[in-house]
Amino acid sequence: MIALELQLHIQAYQCMAILRRLSKNHPIRPTVERDLRSWLKEYYGEKECSYYLSLLPEDQYYIFHGLRLIDKKPFQIDLVVLSMRFQLMSEVKNLSKKLIFHKDSNHVTKEFNYEEEGISNPILQVKRQKIQFVNWLRKMQMLGLPIERLAVISKSTTKVETTSDNLQIFNDLIYAESLLDKIEELECKHTKPAFSKRKLAQLVDLLLVHHHIPIPDILQTYKLSKNDIITGVICPKCQTGTMAFYSVKWHCPICEYSSKTAFFQSVDDYFLLLGPTITRKQFAEFLHIDSTSIAGHQLRSLNLPSAGSKRGTIYTLPKNQLLCPLNEKEINAYTIPTR
Numbered sequence: 001m002i003a004l005e006l007q008l009h010i011q012a013y014q015c016m017a018i019l020r021r022l023s024k025n026h027p028i029r030p031t032v033e034r035d036l037r038s039w040l041k042e043y044y045g046e047k048e049c050s051y052y053l054s055l056l057p058e059d060q061y062y063i064f065h066g067l068r069l070i071d072k073k074p075f076q077i078d079l080v081v082l083s084m085r086f087q088l089m090s091e092v093k094n095l096s097k098k099l100i101f102h103k104d105s106n107h108v109t110k111e112f113n114y115e116e117e118g119i120s121n122p123i124l125q126v127k128r129q130k131i132q133f134v135n136w137l138r139k140m141q142m143l144g145l146p147i148e149r150l151a152v153i154s155k156s157t158t159k160v161e162t163t164s165d166n167l168q169i170f171n172d173l174i175y176a177e178s179l180l181d182k183i184e185e186l187e188c189k190h191t192k193p194a195f196s197k198r199k200l201a202q203l204v205d206l207l208l209v210h211h212h213i214p215i216p217d218i219l220q221t222y223k224l225s226k227n228d229i230i231t232g233v234i235c236p237k238c239q240t241g242t243m244a245f246y247s248v249k250w251h252c253p254i255c256e257y258s259s260k261t262a263f264f265q266s267v268d269d270y271f272l273l274l275g276p277t278i279t280r281k282q283f284a285e286f287l288h289i290d291s292t293s294i295a296g297h298q299l300r301s302l303n304l305p306s307a308g309s310k311r312g313t314i315y316t317l318p319k320n321q322l323l324c325p326l327n328e329k330e331i332n333a334y335t336i337p338t339r
């Protein structure tokens with residue numbers, strides 16, 4: 001069963017929020033667009049793997065997408081498959097055209113349109129993640145289940161090249177379409193259960209409790225200031241109108257769309273761009289609500305976790321779960337807004 005669903009990276013949502021809320025001629029837009037394209041590509045690569053894994057018998061495997069834990073420093077594993085006999089951790093790469101593995105330097109380059117560019121070696125990446133994962137499991141007193149690791153190339157059209165004396169990389173590297181064969185191979189290798197059903201369930205719970213995705217300070221990443229961010233409730237339908245609240249609903253002056261929940265995406269934008277907490281005053285300012293009582297009512301209607309009292313109350317997103325994440329269909333239909 002899927003223990004942790006595949007989700008679009010939080011950085012992708014941040015890029016989308018920036019593109020919604022930055023003036024159309026801001027010079028950083030092309031950089032944000034490029035980064036968003038690469039986050040979406042990662043998501044599509046992991047989705048490819050999730051398709052193959054969805055064919056596994058549900059009662060024998062737990063699947064985690066994008067598990068992020070901390071062993072001194074944080075580490076994120078694209079894919080973890082747990083069974084009573086072994087655990088498989090994978091780094092997924094969705095890359096175009098050709099990958100070249102150089103034996104002597106352990107360096108990897110990708111080739112696209114006759115241009116070469118160095119990238120992080122996915123085999124070494126997953127090796128490092130395994131060291132951190134083992135440390136984490138030791139701390140949790142959960143060692144004992146054999147750990148296998150793999151680098152997975154999501155597209156079978158990506159050509160992998162290396163020299164004849166470096167073919168051992170193919171023990172650590174597979175195409176996503178071979179994932180099920182690899183798991184079958186591991187089943188044959190690990191014939192006896194190392195964990196009981198109960199212990200495995202305990203491990204699953206621990207992983208979920210400790211999984212945490214923080215929201216990075218994206219304004220700092222792109223050297224933007226709060227003043228660069230356009231405020232107000234942007235219409236989720238036409239993406240251009242700034243909505244006004246009256247007669248218990250939000251109304252778009254451009255496309256005439258009206259809705260009670262149209263401000264949800266704007267609240268997400270606030271958390272994605274401006275910080276992990278919001279007060280009623282910040283909420284009212286960001287959403288352009290003049291009435292304190294309406295702002296308080298709208299904010300409380302979100303049922304966000306809160307701390308403090310009266311005017312000093314601060315609200316947060318529970319476990320950084322957005323109010324309106326995109327579903328698979330919406331992600332596939334998403335097009336980067338052009339200037």
Ligand SMILES: [Zn+2]
Binds near residue numbers: 237239253254
């Ligand atoms: Zn509209």
